[in-house]
Amino acid sequence: MADDIEAEAVEGVESEAFTYHGGRVEPGESENLRYRISQTYLGDPIRIPVTIINGEHPGPTAFLTAASHGDELNGIEVVRTVAHEWDHSDLHGTLVCLPVLNVPGFLAQQRYLPIYDRDLNRSFPGDDESTSAKRMAHRIYSNFIEPCDLGMDFHTSTRGRTNMLHVRADMGDEVVARLANAFATNVIIDSEGPSGTLRGETTAAGIPTITIEMGEAHRFQRSLIDEALDGVVSVLAEFGLLRSASVAWPGWRTVIDSDDDKTWLRADTGGMVDMHHDRGSLVQAGDRICTITNPFKAESDVVEAPFTGLLVGVLENPLVYPGNPLCHLVKLDASTRRAVEREQSRL
Numbered sequence: 001m002a003d004d005i006e007a008e009a010v011e012g013v014e015s016e017a018f019t020y021h022g023g024r025v026e027p028g029e030s031e032n033l034r035y036r037i038s039q040t041y042l043g044d045p046i047r048i049p050v051t052i053i054n055g056e057h058p059g060p061t062a063f064l065t066a067a068s069h070g071d072e073l074n075g076i077e078v079v080r081t082v083a084h085e086w087d088h089s090d091l092h093g094t095l096v097c098l099p100v101l102n103v104p105g106f107l108a109q110q111r112y113l114p115i116y117d118r119d120l121n122r123s124f125p126g127d128d129e130s131t132s133a134k135r136m137a138h139r140i141y142s143n144f145i146e147p148c149d150l151g152m153d154f155h156t157s158t159r160g161r162t163n164m165l166h167v168r169a170d171m172g173d174e175v176v177a178r179l180a181n182a183f184a185t186n187v188i189i190d191s192e193g194p195s196g197t198l199r200g201e202t203t204a205a206g207i208p209t210i211t212i213e214m215g216e217a218h219r220f221q222r223s224l225i226d227e228a229l230d231g232v233v234s235v236l237a238e239f240g241l242l243r244s245a246s247v248a249w250p251g252w253r254t255v256i257d258s259d260d261d262k263t264w265l266r267a268d269t270g271g272m273v274d275m276h277h278d279r280g281s282l283v284q285a286g287d288r289i290c291t292i293t294n295p296f297k298a299e300s301d302v303v304e305a306p307f308t309g310l311l312v313g314v315l316e317n318p319l320v321y322p323g324n325p326l327c328h329l330v331k332l333d334a335s336t337r338r339a340v341e342r343e344q345s346r347l
Helices: 002-007 074-084 103-108 132-145 174-183 198-204 222-238 334-346
Strands: 018-020 023-025 030-039 045-054 057-066 092-098 150-155 161-169 187-190 209-215 254-256 262-266 271-275 288-293 300-304 309-315 325-331
Touching: 018 045, 023 030, 030 132, 045 074, 045 103, 045 132, 057 074, 057 132, 057 222, 074 092, 074 150, 074 209, 074 222, 092 132, 132 198, 150 174, 150 198, 150 222, 161 174, 161 222, 174 209, 174 222, 187 309, 198 209, 209 222, 254 325, 271 309, 271 325, 288 325
Parallel strands: 057 092, 057 150, 150 209, 161 187, 187 254
Antiparallel strands: 018 023, 030 045, 045 092, 161 209, 161 309, 262 325, 271 288, 288 300, 309 325
């Protein structure tokens, strides 16, 4: 696949039109469309926004998707910025930008499709004779994802939690690893995408794709959006879509490839949580991560770090039942730990 992607960017290869059911975008042209993927209870069309930029020069086709969970907003601004604020005059290849996949969930400001509470991101590649979610996924996938060579799928944490910017990718796939490294985040979590996820299904079909996690639901978080845009530039440079840009290096990186190197710490008692560290913080083994207290502050439960590591995700909603997640902690080796300490000492 790596050779195939690079071959498409070779000079002298003629540019081709991007086609989808109902239309085509010629080289050197762009199109904004609202593409019908379903109908409401009243029979009105449900349409998703799509922007296709087909560069004048030949090259790979990359998709950028966001809001397959309707309340995850940060990625929307990343995709919109790429589509509508960047200069594409020197684009070598095609960008397929889908800022809001789950339009019904987006309108309701909820994670899942309001239609039977189904998860669009467990419905790919879809089926045009199955559930409403799978029919929507099929329309999206067959028209705008399947023709692509690589992809970036943007997410945030679920409601009540927040994530530092990181990538999730199947690092056992050579081109996916190349894509994940090019995005230039400090943390990569190595995993296969679950069945039905856009990342999992596209990668299995030979379209290398990564998931980018960033921030929290129901928010535009500008600093994370800007970091993610830098990652997109780096990826497009790596795969030859942007010739004037260069591939970035984040300064330090850890790849978490074992369940032993990561853990979700969960509450053992119900109560109100005082978090002592933010996302992205380095904590030492035995450090207090948070304290859970009852309404009278008569009893408290201190949650300590079981090992030295990085808080990739932390709780935002300070109320918990027993078993609720508190934070996502990943291990760091000694050299990475020193690099993180140097970086955080400069902040």
